[in-house]
Amino acid sequence: MRFLLSTATQLLLSCAFLAANAHAAPSEEAPKLVLVLVVDGLPAEQVQRYRSQFGKGGLRRLMEGGASFSNAHQAHGVTVTAVGHAAILSGAYPYQHGVIGNNWIDPVTKTSVYCTQDTAHTYIGETTRPMDGTSPARLRVDTLGDQLRYATGNRAKVVAVSGKDRGAILLAGKTGTAYMYMDETGNFASSDFYMKAHPEWVRSFQAAKPQDRYYGKTWRPLLPDAAYANDARDELFPATPASPNRFPFAFYSESGSIDADYYNRLKPSPFLDELTLDFARAAIDGENLGNNPAGVTDVLGVSLSGHDYVNHKYGPESKMSHDHLQRLDRMLANFFSYLDKKVGADKVLVVLTADHGFPNTPEFVKESGGNAGRVDPAKLVTALNAALAAKYGNDKLVIAESAPNFHLDYAALDKLGLSRIEVEETAANFLRTQEGVAEVFTRHYFETGAAATTRMQLLMRRAWNRELSGDLVVVTKPFWIFGSSSSGTSHGSSYAYDTNVPLVLSGRKWIKPGLYGQYAETVDIAPTLAHLLRLRPPAGAEGRVLNEALAGAPRAQ
Numbered sequence: 001m002r003f004l005l006s007t008a009t010q011l012l013l014s015c016a017f018l019a020a021n022a023h024a025a026p027s028e029e030a031p032k033l034v035l036v037l038v039v040d041g042l043p044a045e046q047v048q049r050y051r052s053q054f055g056k057g058g059l060r061r062l063m064e065g066g067a068s069f070s071n072a073h074q075a076h077g078v079t080v081t082a083v084g085h086a087a088i089l090s091g092a093y094p095y096q097h098g099v100i101g102n103n104w105i106d107p108v109t110k111t112s113v114y115c116t117q118d119t120a121h122t123y124i125g126e127t128t129r130p131m132d133g134t135s136p137a138r139l140r141v142d143t144l145g146d147q148l149r150y151a152t153g154n155r156a157k158v159v160a161v162s163g164k165d166r167g168a169i170l171l172a173g174k175t176g177t178a179y180m181y182m183d184e185t186g187n188f189a190s191s192d193f194y195m196k197a198h199p200e201w202v203r204s205f206q207a208a209k210p211q212d213r214y215y216g217k218t219w220r221p222l223l224p225d226a227a228y229a230n231d232a233r234d235e236l237f238p239a240t241p242a243s244p245n246r247f248p249f250a251f252y253s254e255s256g257s258i259d260a261d262y263y264n265r266l267k268p269s270p271f272l273d274e275l276t277l278d279f280a281r282a283a284i285d286g287e288n289l290g291n292n293p294a295g296v297t298d299v300l301g302v303s304l305s306g307h308d309y310v311n312h313k314y315g316p317e318s319k320m321s322h323d324h325l326q327r328l329d330r331m332l333a334n335f336f337s338y339l340d341k342k343v344g345a346d347k348v349l350v351v352l353t354a355d356h357g358f359p360n361t362p363e364f365v366k367e368s369g370g371n372a373g374r375v376d377p378a379k380l381v382t383a384l385n386a387a388l389a390a391k392y393g394n395d396k397l398v399i400a401e402s403a404p405n406f407h408l409d410y411a412a413l414d415k416l417g418l419s420r421i422e423v424e425e426t427a428a429n430f431l432r433t434q435e436g437v438a439e440v441f442t443r444h445y446f447e448t449g450a451a452a453t454t455r456m457q458l459l460m461r462r463a464w465n466r467e468l469s470g471d472l473v474v475v476t477k478p479f480w481i482f483g484s485s486s487s488g489t490s491h492g493s494s495y496a497y498d499t500n501v502p503l504v505l506s507g508r509k510w511i512k513p514g515l516y517g518q519y520a521e522t523v524d525i526a527p528t529l530a531h532l533l534r535l536r537p538p539a540g541a542e543g544r545v546l547n548e549a550l551a552g553a554p555r556a557q
Contacts, residue, residue, distance in 0.1 A: 029509060030297050030532070030533055030534070031297055031347060031348060031349035031507060031509075031510065031532075031533075032290045032291065032292070032297060032298070032343055032344070032347040032348065033284075033289055033290030033297065033298050033299075033300060033339075033343050033347065033348045033349070034297060034298070034299045034300070034348075034349045034350075034351070034529060034533075035300050035302065035339070035348055035349070035350045035351070036088065036089065036171065036299065036300070036301045036302070036351045036353075036525075037302050037304070037332075037350065037351065037352045037353070038084075038085065038088060038162075038167065038171065038301070038302070038303040038304065038352075038353055038354060038355055039304050039307050039328065039352070039353075039354050039502070040081060040162075040163075040164070040167060040303055040304060040305045040306075040307055040308035040354065040355055041081075041307050041308030041309075041311045041312070041354065041355070041356060041357070041358055041491065042307050042325070042354040042357070042501065042502060043316055043354070043357035043358050043497060043500065043501065044070065044072065044354075044357065044500040044501050044502050045316075045357075045497075045500070046316055046321070046322075046325055047059065047063075047325075047502045048070070050322060050325055050326065051063065053223065053227060053326060054326070054329045055329055055330055055333050056333070057332075057333030057334075057336055057337060058328075058329040058330060058331070058332035058333035058336065059329045059332060059352075060329075061333070061336060061506075062332075062350060062352055062504045062506045063504055063515075064513070065506055065508065065513055066350070066504050066505050066506025066507070066511055066513055067504065067505045067506070067511050067512060067513060067514055067516055067546070067548075067549030068502070068503070068504045068514070068515050068516065069502075069503040069504070069516045069517075069518065069520040069546075069549075070515060070516070070517055071500070071516075071517055071518065071519050071520065072353070072500070072501055072502065072503030072519075072520040072521065072522065073496075073499040073500055073501065073519075073520070073521050073522070074087060074354075074355065074356055074357075074498075074499050074501055074521070074522050075093075075459060075462065075499060075521040075522070075523065076093050076094050076459055076462040076463040076494075077456070077459035077460035077461075077462065077463035077464075077473075077475070077493070077494040078094065078100060078101055078404060078463040078492055079355075079356035079357070079491055079492055079493060079494070079498040079499055080101055080102050080355075080356060080491065080492050081102055081164060081166055081167065081308065081355050081356065082099050082101065082102045082115035082116070082166045082170060083099055083100065083101060083102075083355075083356075083463070084354070084355025084356045084501075084522065085166060085167055085170035085171055085303065085355050086099040086139055086170045087522050087523050088171065088353060088355070088522050088525055088526070089143040089144045089145060089171055089173060089301070089525065089526050089529075089538070090139070090141045090142065090143045090144075090173075090523075090526060090538050090540055090541065091144070091523045091524070091525070091526030091527050091537060091538050091540065091541025091542060091543045092141045092523065092538065092540030092541060092542060093462035093463070093523065093540075093542060094462060094463045094464070094465055095461070095462055095463070095464055095465050095466070096140065096141060096540040096542075097139060097140055097141045097540055098138060098139065098140035098141070098465055098467075098468065099115050099138060099139055099140075099170065100405070100463065100464075100465050100468050100469055101115065101402060101405070102114070102115055102166065103115065103131075103402050104402050104405060104468055104469075105400045105401070105402050105405065105407050105470065107407075107467060107468060110399055110400045110407065111400075112131075112400075112402060113138075114131040114132075114133060115133065115138055115166050115170075116133030116134065116135065116136065116137075116138065116165055116166045116169040116170065117130075117131055117132065117133060117134070117138070118133075118134045118135035118137045118138075118193065120135070120137075120193075121134040121135050121191045121192050121193040122134060122191060122192055123182070123189050123190070123191050123192075124189050124190055124191060124192060124195070124196075124197060124198055125187075125189060125198070126182045126184070126185060126187065126189045127184055128191075132165060133164075133165030133166050133169050133180070134165070134169075134191035134192075134193055135169065135191060135193035136169050136170065136172065136173060136174055136178075136193075139169075139170060139173070139174070140540075141538060141539055141540035142173060142174055142538045142539055142540075143171075143172075143173030143174070143176075143526070143538055144173075144299070144525075144526045144529050144530060144535070144537075144538055145158035145171075145172065145173045145175065145176045145299045145301075146158075146173045146174050146175045146176070146538065147530065147535045147536055147537070147538055148296075148297065148299060148533065148535060149175045149176070150175075151535055151536070152294065152296045154175070155292070155294035155296050156292065156294075156296045156297055156298055156299070157177075157287050157289055157292060157298045157299070158172060158173065158175065158176030158177065158298070158299045158301075159172070159176060159177050159178075159179070159283050159287060159289065159298075159299070159300055159301070160172035160176055160177070160178045160179070160300070160301035160302070160303070161178075161179045161180070161188060161276055161279050161280050161283060161300075161301070161302055161303070162178075162179075162180055162181070162276065162301075162302070162303035162304075162305055163180070163181045163267065163272045163273070163275075163276055163303070163304070163305030163306065163309075164180065164181070164303065164305045165178070165180040167180070167303030167305055167355075168180045168301070168303060171301030171303060172301065176299070176301075177190060177194045177195070178190060178191075178194065179202070179279065179283070181267075181272065181275070181276070181305070182263075183260060183263055183264055183267075184260040184263065185211075185260075185263065186209075186211030186212070186262075186263040186266065186275075187206050187211070188202070188205070188206070188275075188276075188279045189202075189206075190202075199286060199287075200286075201282055201283075201285065201286025201287075202282075202286070204282075205278075205279060205282045210275060210278055211263065211266065211275055212258050214251045214266060214271045215251060215252065215253075215258050215262060216250075216251070216252060217250075217251055217271075218248040218249060218250050218251070219247070219248060219249040219251070219269055219270065219271070220247055220248045221247055221319065221323050222323055222326050222327055222330075223323070223326060227322075228319045228322055228323070231317060231318060231319040231322050232314075232315065232317040232318050232319070232361075232364050234246045234319070236315075236318075236361065236363050236364060236367070237314055237318070237487070238487060245313075245314070246319075246320075247319065247320070247323075249269065251265050251266060251269070251271070252265070253265075267305070267306065267309045268306065268309035268310050268312075268313050269306060269309075269310070269324075270306060270324055270327040270328065270331070271306075272305060272306040272309070273304045273305070273306040273307075273327075273328055273331060274331055276302065276303075276304055276305070277302065277304075277331055277332075277334075277335050280300065280302045280335070281335070281338060283300065284300065284339075284342060284343070285342075289343075290339075290342065290343035290344075290347060290348065291342075291343065297533055303355075304328065306324060306328070307321070307324055307325065307328065308355075310324045311358045311489070312488050312489065312490060313487075313488050314361070314488070315358070315360050315361035315364055315488070315489045316358045316359075316360060316489075317360050317361070317364050336350075346507075346508065346509055348507060349505070349506070349507035349510055349511070349529075349532070350504075350505070350506040350507060351503075351504070351505055351506075351525055351529070352502055352503075352504040352506075353501055353502055353503045353504070353522055353525065354501035354502055355501075356491050356492075356498055356499070356501065357491065357496075357497050357498045357499060357500055357501055358489065358491050358497065358498070359372075359478075359479050359481065359489055359490075359491065359493070359495070359497045359498065360372075360479065360489065360497075361487070361488060361489040362374060362479065362480070362481065362489065363487075365479045370479055371477070371478075371479065371480075372479035372480060373435070373436050373480050374436070374480070374481055374482070374483045374484070374485070374486075375403075375434070375435070375436040375437065375474075375476055375480055375481070375482050375483075376482075376483070376484045377401050377403040377482055377484075378401075378484065379484075380401075380406075380431070380434060380474070381398050381401050381406065383430075383434065384398050384406070384427055384430055384431060385397060385398050387427075387430045388423070388426065388427060388430075391426060392416060392418060392423070393416070394412050394416055396409065396412070397409055397412055397413065397423060397427075398427070398472075399412075401470070402470075403474065403482040403492075404470075404473050404474045404475065404476075404482065404492065405469050405470030405472070405473055406427075406470050406471065406472040406473075406474065407470050407471055407472075408420065408423060408424070408427075408471045408472070420443075420444075420471070421442075421444045424442040424443060424444055424471055424472065425442065425444075427440075427442075427472055428440035428441075428442050428472060431472065431474055436476050436477055436480035437474060437475070437476060437477065437480075438475045438476060438477040438478070438480075439456065439474075439475040440472055440473065440474050440475070441457075441460050441464070441472070441473040441475070442471065442472060442473075443469075443470070443471040443472075446461060446464045446466070446469075447466070455494070456475065456494050459494040459499070460473060460475065460494060463494075475493065475494065476493060478493075478495050481493075501522065503520055503522065503524075503525070505528070505546070505549055508551070509551065510532050510550065510551055511549055511550065511551060512548075512549055512550060512551050512552075514549070516548060516549060518548055520546060521543055522543075523541065523542055523543035524543035524544050524545070524546050525543070526538050526541050526543060527541050527543045527544060527545050528543075528545050528546045528549075528550075531545045531550075532550070
């Protein structure tokens with residue numbers, strides 16, 4: 001496992017590896033388009049579990065015609081959407097890239113901030129709410145796309161689209177252009193950080209209102225009933241008149257007309273991803289991606305958000321998640337067929353990965369005999385403050401939380417003359433006794449720089465940013481999740497079900513097909529693409545070139 005060995009041992013092993021495995025020389029012919037596909041919330045095990053049911057032209061095409069890494073990870077300890085997307089094309093861990101969560105606590109104001117929030121900018125032609133994502137200002141490093149634009153005098157085009165603002169913005173980097181789904185209108189729009197007005201192709205796409213075509217439609221299982229025999233029972237998902245939580249799902253609005261209620265109902269469904277891919281096609285046509293007149297490589301990032309919404313609501317064990325992935329597979333097959341005709345099958349390099357995996361719902365785990373549950377962060381703070389008050393006489397020494405980060409009130413500690421280190425340890429020891437809590441890391445632990453001796457320690461160190469993260473970082477037990485709801489599931493831990501994600505590279509001129517068991521990380525994507533495109537890696541990149549998967553790579557002696 002990387003970075004757990006001593007520096008001297010790592011150096012010796014690195015020298016031996018490099019001697020036997022010099023990087024494969026990049027092809028003289030660069031790809032015309034690099035397509036980076038991120039399936040939000042897709043665990044690697046789902047791809048393997050359902051692969052026999054995939055069609056020929058989608059996920060199966062990538063896995064059989066490309067290099068597929070089965071042991072690939074989002075290798076940081078807070079596995080959520082923003083953190084994972086920031087890692088993919090920056091090659092950096094959160095301690096450097098500065099995106100430590102979807103939300104976190106501002107160290108000065110002690111209020112919650114959003115990962116791509118920037119009040120200096122607004123959406124173009126759309127309502128902008130206080131916590132909406134409008135720019136990459138909080139991303140502290142550059143990306144592969146930024147390096148490509150620097151190297152080509154900004155002639156290369158970098159475009160990203162997603163059902164979530166953070167999915168698009170963090171793939172687009174500092175100099176690309178991001179488009180995101182608008183919950184209130186169902187449009188895809190950008191912000192005035194990127195441009196003053198949308199180009200004509202965006203206005204044409206919006207005018208056609210493709211998002212309205214699903215009104216009154218239903219989502220039914222794609223495959224015969226027998227195909228879902230091993231999925232979780234429907235009874236695990238409580239049904240209400242408003243939310244039946246089982247097939248078929250109808251898409252409508254309580255008002256009886258197309259409105260924001262309807263557009264939000266599209267999110268936990270295959271239709272959001274279909275719209276995202278439709279917009280990606282429009283971007284390829286409108287921006288001439290892959291056929292750049294300047295003759296340079298373009299980058300298109302497509303983050304497909306629907307699977308994450310479905311998994312949150314029903315869990316990866318559900319029939320809904322199973323069917324969503326099958327439908328997504330068929331959508332990708334159509335998209336790849338379009339790319340073959342528009343750009344050329346031998347001119348596109350494809351990367352497929354995910355921003356994080358997913359645990360099963362606690363109810364499913366418990367029904368299977370496991371230990372699982374939910375930890376309510378607000379209740380945890382209340383209990384912790386009561387315990388600290390009993391010892392120190394102040395009833396609110398923990399001033400804010402954005403799980404897994406908990407923040408102490410430094411002013412109160414100083415007023416009482418208390419040692420921050422002592423209070424951290426007292427708090428950590430109390431939290432370790434609470435149901436569902438596996439471990440607690442303190443600011444003092446991270447700042448002392450003690451060597452990581454376990455994988456959890458390593459991943460949590462990577463996730464902790466000295467300026468932004470909390471004084472206490474809580475890790476739940478396996479299959480325990482943070483949350484106050486009574487259904488569904490979430491992610492964010494350092495356990496394998498949250499870190500293990502697909503990583504597939506495809507493009508026969510540049511990639512050597514095969515199933516690879518070597519350990520890999522999503523931070524390896526940016527250095528690998530930089531190598532193939534003959535670019536300088538992004539400044540914060542710490543990954544390696546996935547040399548074993550490159551066409552022409554020499555064999556180890």
